[in-house]
Amino acid sequence: MTQVIFRPRRIRVLAGILAVVFVAVFVVVAVLLKRSDTGVVFHTSDQVAMIGIGLLLAAGALWSTWPRVRADAEGIEVRNLLGARRYGWDVVRRVSFPDGAAWARLELPADEYVPMLAIQAIDRDRAVAAMRELRRLHREAGSG
Missing domain, CATH: 2.30.29 (PH-domain like)
Incomplete structure (x- = not known):
């Protein structure tokens, strides 16, 4: 029995790009957190949390490729x-x-x-x- 499968194409490309941008931006922000002179003290846990937020946003963007x-x-x-x-x-x-x-x-x-x-x-x-x-x-x- 022949089966056909369809998935969105352009949304998959755009979501992939967006996911990479999310992760890259949040990794850069996490790395630069300890170097800022804002008067706020950032710890390693804050950096890990920022990367985690980037990963969650990336996962959210990639969810649109599920259909x-x-x-x-x-x-x-x-x-x-x-x-x-x-x-x-x-x-x-x-x-x-x-x-x-x-x-x-x-x-x-x-x-x-x-x-x-x-x-x-x-x-x-x-x-x-x-x-x-x-x-x-x-x-x-x-x-x-």
């Missing part, structure tokens, strides 16, 4: 920031990308929908290719 969409002939799994859920194609009414939206979504019965943060407008042609592939799988499953 993923995995689909096959049976259904689709959408993993957003807070978890993953699998849907059979039989419950998916439509795979859509509304005008002006930042990301695609699955439309479910009773006017419910699930955002697919992994397929983002900022990825342009990759998003178009992902939508075509998901719509093809949905159609082939006899649901579309």
